[in-house]
Amino acid sequence: MKCKFYFASTACFIVFFLSVNRVIAQADAVGIFDKHEDIGHPKNAGAATYDKVTHTYFLKGSGYNIWFNRDEFQYVYKKIKGDFTATANFEFTGAKGNDHRKIGWMIRESNDEKSIELNTVEHGDGLTVMQWRSLTGQNMKDPEGEIFYPEKKFEVIQLQRIGKRLIMRIGHVGEPLKTVGAHIMKNMPDEALVGLFICSHDPEVIEEARVWDVHIDIP
Structure with a gap:
């Protein structure tokens, strides 16, 4: 017994x-994402919520930057294996902050602060850029690790993966998307973290943004 x-x-x-x-x-x-968390232990904790009625994500995040050999930001992500196309509309909310604050899509090998990663960025001043870290703990390089777009202030950001090739496109709502550039990430694993991010570029500040019309299409 x-x-x-x-x-x-x-x-x-x-x-x-x-x-x-x-x-x-x-x-x-x-929402459609598996998890949200702060990457890199920023001084001020971030947060993420989803409005089921308006299908809108609300992000809050701090962090010194997404640059050099380590990152600090709030990340909302899911694991995706293979090819995908991620598209959404992005907008900072609240008072004007640092011109280098960042929102956009990101793909990372892991949630380690020094992870291999590539992100498609809209800055606070409207600067649009694709940037990456090719090796774990490697310093991101200016200008070798960036592709800038000559125009500024777009709402729509798209990140597409085809094999090892990652492509960034941007545009205004209702208009055709324009290609910022493409980069081959040889060391990015087939299964990786993909999601939305926000970084204040100021450890003392928490920035806010809304993201809507979010789609991740998998062939």
Whole structure:
């Protein structure tokens, strides 16, 4: 009888443990994304919420920058394997902040602050750029690791992956998208983290943004 009770108790504990983990995972989920968290331990904690009525994501984030050999920002992401096309509309909200604050799409090898990554960025002053870190812990390079677009202030940002090739496009709502550039990320794994990000470019400040009409299409 004791043996039967032991196995029954163990089975109940396993079910309880799995149930708790499932609840925690669901609590971290935001909209179509699996999780949100601060990368790189910024001084001020970020946050992310989703409005089911308007299908809008609201992001809050701090962080010194997404640059050099490590990053600090708020990230809302999911794991995607293989090719995809991610498109959304982005807009900073609230008072005007640092001209170098950042929002956009990002793909990363992991949630490590020094991870291999590529991001498609809209800055606070409207500057549009594609930038990347090719090796873990490597300094991002200016201008070798960037592709700038001559025009500024676009709402729509798109990140597409075809094999190892990553492509950035931008545009205004209702207009055809324009290609900023493309870069081959040889060391980016087939399964990677893909999502939305916000960085204040000021450790003392928390920036806010809204992101809507979010789509991730997988062939």
